[in-house]
Amino acid sequence: MALSPQWLDELRARISLSSLIGRTTKLQKAGHEYKACCPFHDEKSPSFTVSDQKGFYHCFGCGAHGDAIRWMTDQRGLPFIDAVKELASEAGLEMPEPDPRAAQAAQQRAGLHDVTQAAQEWFVAQLQSEAGTKAREYLAGRGFDAHTAARFGFGYAPADRQAMKQALSQFDEKELIETGLRIDVEGKPPYDRFRDRLMLPIQDLRGRVIGFGGRILQSETDAPKYLNSPETPLFDKGRTLYNLHRAGPASRQTERIVVVEGYMDVVALAAAGFEDAVAPLGTALTEQQIELLWRQVPRPILCFDGDAAGKRAAMRAATRALPMLRPSHSLAIVSLPAGKDPDDLLREKGVAALEDLLAAPASLLDMLWQHERDAQPLHSPEDKAGLKARLLAHVESIGDPDIAALYKREFLERFSAFAFPPREREPWVKNNTTAPFKRGAFRKAADPVLSPEASRRLRHMSEGGSRDGLAAAVVAGLMRHPAEVMRHAEALSRYAGSDPRVAPFVDSLLDAAELLEPGHKSPISGSEGQAAPPEDTRFSFLVEGTDPQVAREDLAEAVSLLVERPALEAALAAATARFESDPEGAFAEQQRLLKRKLAFEKRLGQMASNRANRLAQDNSEPVAAHGDALTGQVTD
Structure with missing residues (x-):
């Protein structure tokens, strides 16, 4: 697909920039232009202007500047091609024809979106049925009201192994299997993947349903507590962050984005007023997900559970980020109390406690230093050498040479101060300049200042x-x-x-x-x-x-x-x-x-x-x- 400059100019000409921005930002007419308080930073007097005639917006306070496409990528957090597609659809402009194979794949994905959307609507309806009683009780027990449940699209998957096939009979069995809603096992009839689970839709940056996550409701079962959709033409879990389509715009106001371990943590934070939280989907944070986060903010905050698994997840994310570090782009880490997740902290100590932690996260360097320093006792020179080797191994994995040099300098300074603290003053021992050197030979122990x-x-x-x-x-x-x-x-x-x-x-x-x-x-x-x-x-x-x-x-x-x-x-x-x-x-x-x-x-x-x-x-x-x-x- 080739997007020529002429085609992009035509797209911009068909879009009313003030109407596009006015959907989320209150604009005031000011002559031939519009003005507003900037949506990209906090301010009391308006310095943000929008000009339909010139085709761009500009903030005289923070310097934010762009056209309709830039607005969709910066304010909505959409990838460039998705921003263009959405604007083209609104403008009634046909996208340039892709090659035949790409067109066929796009058509296939469009059909699968219909399947996942229909499944989402069915799950929501099941939550309100008699069969969904346990799921509604679970939501109430977690403190999620009807507004939160509706906003995040909670649903319920019945226990019947064939319930979805019957409910979505308008779609071929092949499509249900291809979206991961049904499982096809050789020698056995296909059956529903999600059964007797509280359901949550997983959405892409445009808000389209691409997969699902389900939480078990029966604690006595051996089934996994959480179950996500498999990899499908729509859903790539390593390139997807749960709730990013909501958290992206929110992060423009808070200037932060918080990464938690699971989607239930995201919902809990949103219910408490933290709209800028996302979560990976059953895997350690990947390189692609880190890049997605950096598109939103230069220093996303990891807020994983305060247990051993949470600390391991933070270290895996840190080691994956090191080769990718670039100027002004890193990770920050919040350490939760031992054994607590964000929801526990909110319930026990309230919103202010979590706000305080998020306001003062540790740097990536601080986290690596603390982890390696505490990995084992330093009882011998070999232990100290091991600590130094582990620190330098992290440095060697950093791709940017300037950042690597700065990390090395800081690590070595901390290592020297920690491994070789100042010794206690030794007592005076008479020595002479021809004998081997011995500390204290040339001073008196009682000297309060240098003699x-x-x-x-x-x-x-x-x-x-x-x-x-x-x-x-x-x-x-x-x-x-x-x-x-x-x-x-x-x-x-x-x-x-x-x-x-x-x-x-x-x-x-x-x-x-x-x-x-x-x-x-x-x-x-x-x-x-x-x-x-x-x-x-x-x-x-x-x-x-x-x-x-x-x-x-x-x-x-x-x-x-x-x-x-x-x-x-x-x-x-x-x-x-x-x-x-x-x-x-x-x-x-x-x-x-x-x-x-x-x-x-x-x-x-x-x-x-x-x-x-x-x-x-x-x-x-x-x-x-x-x-x-x-x-x-x-x-x-």
Whole structure:
């Protein structure tokens, strides 16, 4: 089917836009146009205009803009082709002819819609009969009044296995089987699928009946509690959301859409005033259903039951959404009390309790973090490594690289804070700079603030008192960003153990970081003020005004290089010492290590390059710097 621009222009010309919009929005005449309060956002004074002459609507408040087709897709939530078909039918305009096979399939589906509509009308009539007494009592017990029952089309399927065939005798048996209303088993006569069940119609975005759901009324039976129509030419359960044709327009007002586990939850929420709820149909939320939800709102809210099954359903939805995430599109999750469904919460605590939960849902990232964190105790390094691996596995499944990077950063920060919380201060133990590094060797346990000696030591190191340029820069960077010290405590301790000369500086940094209180002045600078940076300012974390996240990332890279360097130096020295006994092997090892050294220098050079690029962008002037990272000597 080809919809040419000329044909679409003809369709728009035949539609009175004000009449179309006026069906759901109160319009006021304003000259040659109409005005109203915008249906896409809440406002008290009208900023929404409709122009039949120009053929479009526009809101000066939120920017909503479009023609008749856009109105049907945005306000009604219809797919484009369904919007065009509905408008063409109203305008008396023939749709372009599809290919013969598509035309035959469309004609077949049109006939099946007649079957499902007739079945729906029959189910509704049966509910009001004597046979439907139990079903009416069930509805009353759930608190659903006659208005709710009529609005959602509740019906009743009699227990007789042949009742539908007799009632819908105007249709062929084949059509009843094709719509899933009857079951054909080889060697046996066909029989009704739905028997002695409370019935609900399942409708598409245009409100047409495409299938049914039935709830059992006899608790003692072994039959499934809920039974849905099978896959048919009309009904694809993985691409259908129950109640979306009602919830879509409602979500334009609430700016949210709530996903619950089942259609009875949807009805319960609607009866309590929550018109924007939908439900999948007996399956976990699919990728196609997530896309349907994103057409309505960018962040639908999952509100599944507060039991183990509900939590599993939320996790399945989350893992299916991760590869699909795109900017501004995600999922939000509400955690209901243990063992409760939305209907239970409404009955026990009222509408306000559910409103409060829906107003403050957890993010998708929060839900994944909490699930993996609580999956098992973290008693050993292996347990902690398992948590980190599970978190990074979620990151790897995200398709958008920017979102994946942001998730990874957030997960790793949470992991570090949770798996390696700040340790209690260790008692003072006398140590010297030639022995292996041990925390507490250079401070007194009773010091309420950083000692003047430790403060002077740090300032001397950071201001270039050491010939080691990289170490001086790292110490200065950590002094400028003291909240980062404990994040790198393990790495800094390893570095101090490899170089006794720097042990006092590391000890002073860790000591100062443990004194740091949120909202208080850093104890690192003491009474002498913030230390000046070393002359070499190739590093972003030494420059005022650098984006904090960029500074943290560059500082982490610099710490990693600083810790790596002693091991590389020691390996090169060992390879050189082997030349007399094993010249061939020593030469090969030395070449391998020299390649690592070049890679090391390249990584540090990249940091300088990144810093230069940022300065060039700010000042429109190129900046260059070079340093020998392995030796620590700085040259320009």
